[in-house]
Amino acid sequence: MAFDIARLVGYGIVLLIIAYPLGHYMARVFGGESTWLTPVLRPVERVIYRLAGIDADQEMPWTVYAISLLLFNFACFTLLYLMLRLQGVLPLNPTHAVGMSPDLAFNTAVSFVSNTNWQAYAGETAASHLLQMAGFTWQNFISASTGVAIAIAFIRGLTRREVRAIGNFWVDLTRTWLYIMAPICIVLALFYVSQGTVQTLAAQVNVKTVEGAAQVLRVGPVASQEAIKELGTNGGGFFNANSAHPFENPTPLTDFLQVLAVLAIPAGLTFTFGKMSGNIKQGVVVFAAMALLFATSVGIMYGFERAGNPNLTRAGADQVASATQTGGNTEGKEVRFGIEESALYGSVTTVASNGAVDGSISSMTPLAGGMAMLNISLGEVVFGGVGAGLYGMLVFAILAVFIAGLMVGRTPEYLGKKIGPKEMKLAMFAVLALEAGILVLSAVAVVTPAGLAGRLSAGPHGLSEILYAFASGVGNNGSAFAGLNAGTLFYTTTVGIAMLIGRYLFIVPVLAIAGSMGAKKQVPPSAGTFPTDTPLFVGLLVGVVLIVGALTFFPVFALGPILEHLLMHSGVLF
């Protein structure tokens, strides 16, 4: 136990060591400054702009930025949708996957364009190699780069003075994947292969097992997708079992690199924000608030998984840790990862809106699984998706200064900009759209036969399956209490809508706030200014996230995970 805690703390330290310089590097990239990769990549960047026919020197007001982004995302959606429908007749289809039905193709295309990677299909049979590469790998880069672009535009809006332009969408998008993601992914992918992650254009290997049975192993171009799957906080697995599958995540070392890759950019962006705002402490404050919430989540998930499931003990299993076994709740977990890496992976991927799993979240003990769901429900602002986590948390920062202003009678200001009614309305709209999306869609599911029919479990766990699906959709996370049958018309449609709400009803107000703040004058700090670079503000920010997020969901959580926890201890089964 002490060893496990030391390892978890070690993870945090390694993450910080990576994120801090990465954050500074990203600030240079988006500031247009020269980096060590510039001599190689700058010519490539120019060719891309020429091929796409865009003017890279023109900065955009928020409206043009938003329109470019939405049109681009729609073009990507349309292309992906068509490829999914037609994959049966397209090349690179060695497994003879057939074209997806309209509702499943809609769900899947929305899922990958919105950086959710919710998967209502099983990867090894339902998607061709062409789709895995030119569909999903492509969108893993693009949806992640879109998120980062928005975050950078938002930072510019907060930090610029009396300028209407918030950057050029095409440049922010291209620089994200070209200077940051692709170079890291090539190195990561090759390292994963060295550990055993497969990377081939073949479709399967036929095995005659030691006992003489036939076993078919699915293979494919996995490592290249695996690398961006974590780094871009996407999470969609090549295989149904996702990162529990040994061909995606063969060793504890690859597992550790995956959890580092997930949080590297979201954590790094807090320092990018600090650097771009001219006061690194502003970024450190945001990082600290995220780190506090994250550490709590890891502790809770580890603690309950370590303690195990009393029902398994009653059935005759030994869950006590010893020199020869890890013990704990091992249902749905891989031996090589054990409790510590599985709990860490579960926490990292749910705070970061990364739908990857290295084991079954549904089979976790109720409060560990409930914590995963709470991580998502908080709005994916605890590090969060690449870019999305930072702009989400900055929206909460704006709420926090406003609430602080009300409490002590000070004018709400953030980074020297006065926050007016317009920004408050936009921020509240964004936050409420997410929460209403989760609760209303879940409510629809629990009162309709089609919604109830999808459950694997009865009792409170069945409610959790439904609630998790919509939290995951709206939060653009993509993981699931996977007992739920997500492939029905009801769930492909409603979760598809949830993903659209979570992505675009948040993005547009965020860009509008950026535009409105950017145009404002910067006022010098006065005696009435509430400082936002102090430990006090960390506490305030954490408090606002918890009050807004947790209280909204407490009633329904009481009926799901909390009730199931109590019933588990009294041995009630469903």
Next chain:
Amino acid sequence: MNKYVLASIRMALVTLVLLGLVYPLAVTGLAQLLMPAQADGSLITRGGVTVGSSLIGQLFTGAKYFHGRPSAAGGDGYDGTASGASNLAPTSKALVDRVKAAVASETAENPGLVPGSVPVDMVTASGSGLDPDITLANAYAQVARVAAARGLTDAAVRTQVDTVAQGRDLGVLGEPRVNVLRLNLALDDLK
């Protein structure tokens, strides 16, 4: 407006080619050139026949072989085309019944193993359904059965378990484990 639509479509196509085709195909080329054994699935061959992958578990039922964990992949388990977990709830009756049945059969098969002392990984399904490993406790619990079936001493089989067992990666990451396929092949190679 047309200008923006056209730029969107062109940028989508350019990135699709670069990130969706050039990047994965370049990685495939490099991986196949530098590390073909791993890139193809870390396959193990015996007498020209591919008997498995060192990373993927397979079904063992005979008494003389160590058994892997229960598997939720496919109907019979260890189906390489249907990876997945059971996803059963911690309060699921189906889960508890399955664990009880596994406890009953494991304690019947393995001398010295009694209910209450059955290693938890021995009776719970993995996340992938293809877990290649078992814990040391699980392996030790099967030693007496395997030794009897092979006419070996317990000590000889235990030595094989300890030889095949892997420690943590880099000394700190993950958990100690025993690869079931490697262990069974090592036992078959003894003769």
